[in-house]
Amino acid sequence: SILSQVDKGFVGVYIPKIANDNYDGVEKKQWKPIHKITKVSVDTLVWHSFHQEAVYFPVDNQVKRILTIHDLNFLDKYQGEKRKKMLNKLQKLVSQSSAVVYISNFTKKIAEEHLIYPADCITKVVYNGVAIEHKQEAIRPSWVNDFSPFLFTIGIVGEKKNFHVLVEMMQYLPALKLYIAGSKSSSYAEHILQLIQKYGLESRVLLVGEVSEAEKKWLYKNCAAFVFPSKNEGFGLPVVEAMSLGKPLVLSNLTSLPEIGGDQAHYFKSFEAKDMAKVVRGAINNYDSVQKEALIERAQKFDWNLAAKEYISIYKRLL
Numbered sequence: 001s002i003l004s005q006v007d008k009g010f011v012g013v014y015i016p017k018i019a020n021d022n023y024d025g026v027e028k029k030q031w032k033p034i035h036k037i038t039k040v041s042v043d044t045l046v047w048h049s050f051h052q053e054a055v056y057f058p059v060d061n062q063v064k065r066i067l068t069i070h071d072l073n074f075l076d077k078y079q080g081e082k083r084k085k086m087l088n089k090l091q092k093l094v095s096q097s098s099a100v101v102y103i104s105n106f107t108k109k110i111a112e113e114h115l116i117y118p119a120d121c122i123t124k125v126v127y128n129g130v131a132i133e134h135k136q137e138a139i140r141p142s143w144v145n146d147f148s149p150f151l152f153t154i155g156i157v158g159e160k161k162n163f164h165v166l167v168e169m170m171q172y173l174p175a176l177k178l179y180i181a182g183s184k185s186s187s188y189a190e191h192i193l194q195l196i197q198k199y200g201l202e203s204r205v206l207l208v209g210e211v212s213e214a215e216k217k218w219l220y221k222n223c224a225a226f227v228f229p230s231k232n233e234g235f236g237l238p239v240v241e242a243m244s245l246g247k248p249l250v251l252s253n254l255t256s257l258p259e260i261g262g263d264q265a266h267y268f269k270s271f272e273a274k275d276m277a278k279v280v281r282g283a284i285n286n287y288d289s290v291q292k293e294a295l296i297e298r299a300q301k302f303d304w305n306l307a308a309k310e311y312i313s314i315y316k317r318l319l
Contacts, residue, residue, distance in 0.1 A: 011315075014040060014056065031056070046098075046318050048311070052090055064098040064318045066311075068126075071103075071234025072110045073160065091115055099314050101126050103235045106256035122314060129304030132213075132241040138221050139214035143206070150177040151280065152223035154216065154238050155230070157182040157189045157207070162229040162252065164188075165271040167195040170205050172277035178205045178227075179219060220245050225283050228252065229268055229276075236260050244299035246292035248283045260302075264295050 012027035013019075020028060029042050039059040047058050048066040057065070074086045094100055094115050099122035102108040108125055117123065151173075155161045163180050170178050180192070184207055196205045211219065220226065226242035227250045239260050242249060249265035251257045258267065266283040268276050 012042075012044065014042070046315055048315075049093070052093065054093060065093075065096055066099040066101065066314060066318070067093050067097045068101045068103065069107055069111055069234075071107055071232070072114065073232050073234070075110070075114065076232055077160075087114060094118075094121075097121060098318055099124070101311070101314070103128050104256040104259055106259055107234045122317065124310065124314065126307050126310040127302050128235050128237060128240070129307050130240050130244045130299055130302055131237060132217060132220070132244060134244070136217050137214050138218040139212070140218050140222075141208070141211060141215045143208060144179075148177050149175065149224040150179055150222075151225055151227050152179050152181070152219045152242075153227050153229075154181040154211070154219075155228075157184065157186055157192070159188050160230060160232040162231045162271070164192050164195055165229050165273070165276065166227060167192060167199060167201065167205055168273040169276040169280070170201055171199055172274055173280060174204075176204070176224060176280075179223075180205070180207045181209070181211045181216065181219065182207075184209045216241075217245075220247060223247060225250055225280060225287075227280065228257070229271065230254070230257065233257055233260075239265075240299055240302045243295050243302075246296045248287045248291070249295070250280050250283045262298055264291065264298050 009027065012029060013023050014029045014031060015023065016031045029040060036055050039057050041059050044058065044063060046064045046066065048068070049057070050068050052067060052069045054067065072090070074083060078086065094117060097118070098120070100111070100117065102111060102123075102125050104127065105125050108123065153163060153166065157163060157180070166178055166180070170176070183189070189207060192207055196202055196207070220242050225248040226239070228236065228239055229252045230236065231252060231254055233256050236257050239249060239251060239257065243264070249261050251261050251265050251267055253267040253269060261267070266279055268279055270276075
């Protein structure tokens with residue numbers, strides 16, 4: 001997206017060999033693990049690290065650096081020395097940056113509460129774009145064996161996603177199924193499976209594992225609502241994916257999610273099962289074609305072409 005909007009030679013990419021075919025017509029620098037130590041010998045004026053855990057940098061310390069910060073979830077996940085070590089590592093990257101970009105205003109706020117910036121550092125929020133491919137064929141997963149209405153959620157099946165609260169909620173939504181997509185290999189996934197058994201919901205709540213892009217699109221398109229009770233999100237990309245297809249959204253009211261969902265989403269004000277079920281019923285019952293179009297319109301705010309233009313403006317400003 002960025003490369004299509006600038007003159008040839010303006011932007012180059014530092015990538016693993018496997019990604020070469022995705023960047024025809026631009027300068028490519030090959031990624032090598034040894035560059036962690038030797039750094040990257042590259043002829044450039046600006047170096048953009050797209051993640052706050054960056055470890056690859058140019059040899060020339062005079063090259064201006066841009067850092068994109070996605071979240072500071074480690075502040076809640078860790079305590080003591082581990083937390084301090086990770087914060088110090090991020091502070092070092094910020095101190096060496098000429099510009100810092102955040103994927104949400106929420107992330108920007110948290111970062112500015114914990115980090116110190118160089119005096120002339122540019123700071124800016126640039127939203128992620130919708131990653132779902134609308135030309136992608138939608139394919140019904142083989143494990144969907146009936147046409148019962150269902151709720152859908154997707155993500156890394158870890159504690160911060162808070163998916164387990166959805167299981168108890170499903171006791172109060174007997175007309176619906178729930179499909180939770182994501183890897184089933186964690187201890188947290190095992191906890192969810194135990195809850196499903198505890199409440200006797202094996203036929204209505206399915207932890208389905210990872211799904212293909214085609215299956216994911218089908219699940220978004222056909223769900224009665226997308227539910228996302230996450231406790232900690234720097235952005236919440238699945239929310240925007242569901243939004244782009246005009247699906248009812250029922251989200252946690254924590255961290256960045258109200259910023260992303262805006263007035264078009266419904267929010268869990270607590271994680272008490274009966275209250276959650278009430279919010280979901282309201283979202284489904286009040287859904288109509290007007291809201292669908294409003295959701296699709298809001299999703300256009302989260303566009304990679306817009307993000308590309310924002311990043312290009314930062315590059316040119318630093319130059």
